[in-house]
Amino acid sequence: MTTLLVIIGYLCLLLGLGFFSNRLFRGTSKDYFVASHSIGPFLLLMSVFGTTMTAFALVGSTGKSFERGIGTYGLMASISGLIHAAIFFLVGIRLWAFGKKHGYITQIQFFRARFESDALGYLLFPILVLLVIPYLLIGIIGAGKTIEPVTAGAFPNLFTHPSAPPWLGGIPPWLTGLVVSMVVLAYVFMGGSRGAAYANTFQTMVFMVMGLVAFVFIIDRLGGVERAGKVAARITQNGMVVQDYRFDKATQKTLLNQPPKAIGKLIASESSEFVDQRPHLWRVPTIVEFKKKDPVTGSLVSFNRELGIPFFTFVTYLFIPLSVGMFPHLFQHWLTAKSAKSFRLTVIAHPLCIMIVWVPCVLVGAWASGVLPPGVPPPAILSAMLNLLVGDPVLTGLLTAGVLAAIMSSLDSQFLCLGTIFTNDVVVHRSGAGRYSDKQILLIARVFIVAIVALTYVLAMLAKDANVFDLAIWCFSGFSALFPVVFSALYWKRATKQGAVASVLAAVLSWLYFFHLSGYGGEYFIGPGIVPAAICFTLAAVAMVVVSLLTKAPSEETLKKFFPQVDKL
């Protein structure tokens, strides 16, 4: 109950921040959508970083590391440090410059002008909404999965149908999702992009600090740094996967299992030197058979899990972080920047912030393989570790608030951006600039945001057992497949509207095809482990080049507007 009260206190604090940013709100649509281009370096870094790090970063990375080991960091985090920073530098600053110069508020406004095509805007709008929705879903699903284990036992007579038997009486995911959606909705409603920037900054600091506090506590409870390094599951000489340690709740200490507890058996490994190895601490693909309890029948069922990362998968994952170049919510954050100099801190500090958040999460996920049953659902690993190792309810509440902070700092920007693109790119664009007053434009944006929140909530309840990491990868894959459109718009004069339409269609159709093959959101690889994003991106890039070269070049007027005669432009 104490944990729950701490979490409620945090949510109230956020609402207070929403009221505060509402007092600074200038009442104009420009202030609501892009904070009147007034955001400085620190707020920009925190809001961009907070937006890109969602449930995916904390809940997803810990769960994926529990499944595949430390390769999770190289797979997504370190390559993102390189690619994200490069995109902020090469794409973000340039888009900010065009946005500021020509008054664009959304990506679609930029693309319509650059490619001289209204139709492209109408084509892009539903695609961007379609791709942002999985991103929203992982936030709501992640929040539900986090709160239920840490509040287990709070209301045993009220919530009698938990997702897993040990979580009886915990706040159910439907209620967490509802409350989180309402809180985010409230402060986005009040403060717009300025409110989102303040809330993101506050929440990013909360989740970074709380993440480090949680990490220190977990190390302490595992028996110190040296012991923690040896906690991960191990393969024995006879091919059994064992846990050498257990956490004893009575003494609050990690004790040696004598003999080691068998939790699975090795099926195959690409390395012959697997004896005494801890497969979560390397990246060799290794297939292991585990057992888990069926939640319905209670009987034990076997399942196979591939630990490690196939090298082809590792290499082709580089396509995934290209998605930041096409995130509509990130575009909106870029446009809030006061000047190009505001980007400098983000370019330098973003890879470091990723490291600070991801290294502890990946380690905790790998260590969890040695103290948690292998059947725990991956999205619940972080909260299960907190629940097991950090006994203090106040601290558990604060740490859980940190996880919620990471989730909500993305949800707000995404809700806001969908409202912005609908209002500007569909309603105002169709009706003409003078048709609606500024007040009416704000109302339309807010009503659309409410509708999207409601839709997302319903979808999240339908997909409540989806794997947060895999669903996020599908969302990122779709956006990365669209990257050739933005890159060629900025750097290739010959890129035409027909090329852009062909590229968007190639990206979205190939993405839908692979998404269908994956069973709508599961982990999916092609051939020796190639990620679908690599294929979708290549098809989109080829379509852009071939069709552009076969069609009429953009007009001189457009080229002058987007490729002015300045050396570095």
Next chain:
Amino acid sequence: MKAMSESNSKVGNSTVWFLFIMLFFLHQDLWWWDDARLVLGFLPIGLAYHAIFSIACSGLGWLAIKFAWPSELEAFAEERK
């Protein structure tokens, strides 16, 4: 003077691009794939390497800002139509 500054800028740009490509190849650390040794007693070597890689990315960002900053873009964005 202007010619010298342009030439420095081109060298800076090329250096930053070269380092970017080098970092991309260094990311594919096949040599640590089957190594689970611990650094500092708790950090698997494959993870320690990629954490250092993240620091190197930050350093590259600093170099890009110092030697390849698109100052003309700022002027372009701020100038009146």
